[in-house]
Amino acid sequence: MSKVITIISGKGGVGKTTTSINLGAALTELGKDVVVVDANLTTPNVGLHLGAPIVPISLNHVLSGKAKISDAIYEHDSGTRIIPSSLSVKELRRLNYSRLKDVARSLKRTVDFVICDSAAGLGQEAMASMEAADELIIVTNPEIPAVTDALKTAKLAEEMGKNVKGVVVTRVRGGKGEMEIENIRDMLDLPILGIVYEDKNVQSALANKNPLLHEYPNSKASRAYRRIAAKIAGMDYKEPGFFARMFGR
Numbered sequence: 001m002s003k004v005i006t007i008i009s010g011k012g013g014v015g016k017t018t019t020s021i022n023l024g025a026a027l028t029e030l031g032k033d034v035v036v037v038d039a040n041l042t043t044p045n046v047g048l049h050l051g052a053p054i055v056p057i058s059l060n061h062v063l064s065g066k067a068k069i070s071d072a073i074y075e076h077d078s079g080t081r082i083i084p085s086s087l088s089v090k091e092l093r094r095l096n097y098s099r100l101k102d103v104a105r106s107l108k109r110t111v112d113f114v115i116c117d118s119a120a121g122l123g124q125e126a127m128a129s130m131e132a133a134d135e136l137i138i139v140t141n142p143e144i145p146a147v148t149d150a151l152k153t154a155k156l157a158e159e160m161g162k163n164v165k166g167v168v169v170t171r172v173r174g175g176k177g178e179m180e181i182e183n184i185r186d187m188l189d190l191p192i193l194g195i196v197y198e199d200k201n202v203q204s205a206l207a208n209k210n211p212l213l214h215e216y217p218n219s220k221a222s223r224a225y226r227r228i229a230a231k232i233a234g235m236d237y238k239e240p241g242f243f244a245r246m247f248g249r
Contacts, residue, residue, distance in 0.1 A: 004104045004114040005165070005232070006039070006133035008157075009140060010149025012120035015170035016139045017045045018202055018212065020117035022222070023137075025080045025211040026229030032112040035073060038085040039100060039129040040119040047084030050076045051209030058086040063099045069106050078214040097128035104132040113232070122156055130157060135165045137193065137232075142169055142178040147187060154188055166193035168228060173198045194228035196221050 007020045017040070024036035038046035038059060047053045052074055061067035062083075072083045100116075107114045118129040130136060136157050140150040150167065157164050167190050169181060174197075185192050199221035205212040213222045223239065230237035 002108045002112055002114075003134045004108055004116065004132055005135050005137060006116040006118050006129045007137050007139060008118045008126065008130060008153055009120060009138060009146075010122060010151075010153040011140070011146045014139050014141045014146055015196070015202075016120065017049060017117050018206075019137075019139050019168055019170060019196070019225070020115050021046060021049055021080065021082075021211050022213045022225040023229050023232070024082075024113075024115045025078055025213040026226045027113050027115075027233060028079050028081075029213070029226070030229060030233050030235060032233060033110075034113045034115060035081045035083060035107055035111050036115045036117065037083045037104070037107070039116040039125075039132070041085045041095060041097075041125055042119060044085035044087060046082050046117055047087075049206055049209070050078075050080065050082060050211070052076075052082065052084050053087060055084050055086075059083050059103070060086040060088075060095065062103055063095050063097075069103055076211075078211050080211060097125055098131075100128045101132040122152060127156075127160075130160060130162055133162060135163050137165050138167045138188070138190070139170055140167060140184070141171045142181070142184060144179060147179055147184055151188055154190060164190055165232070166191040168192075168194050168196065170196040171198045172196065193231055194224050196224045 009016045024034045027034045038044045057067045057072045062069050075081050116129045119125040138150050140146045201216040201219050205215035227237045
């Protein structure tokens, strides 16, 4: 059964876009048909992450009724398919955010998973991507402000009648000032789908316009995203052995 999954966070800078792209790449590796939609229309980053900052047809054109959704899909060299949003401020005018739900439904008929990278915060734009979703995944860091904003997001999802599949805790360093994972689980009262440790390779992958999963396939963060993707797809994940990590997947 096809699903629209919106990746949401109450706070910016927690790794939401990195999570969206790499979950999309991991699900694609598992043989699923996936499209990652940059639903962050005001400050889009998916195209920037994957070397497509400016495209002929973007999600903005689709939402304004100027193009078909099929014309806004682009395939990265990694095989990850994306629908970027425009960097142009002019194209933000007269956008109908409510049409995002129709776009998601249309995509859902042709793919296994639609991954929506939502805008940060809990404004109209973020709420539109939440409304378009079948399930939500909340991304947070193990810090009190981020987890507090994640709690607000979870409460809003509950009010909207939306199912939150779980939480991905990113940029974990294991430092003394961080919240314990058990405390985050208790505070949010949601399952923890995965823990992604801080990885310096994330910035390198961004510089090379490639998903971390493909640039550094055996890094801890890449393996974490694969485990999370397997949970989402309802599949088993087999951890690669020592020699696989040393010499390839």
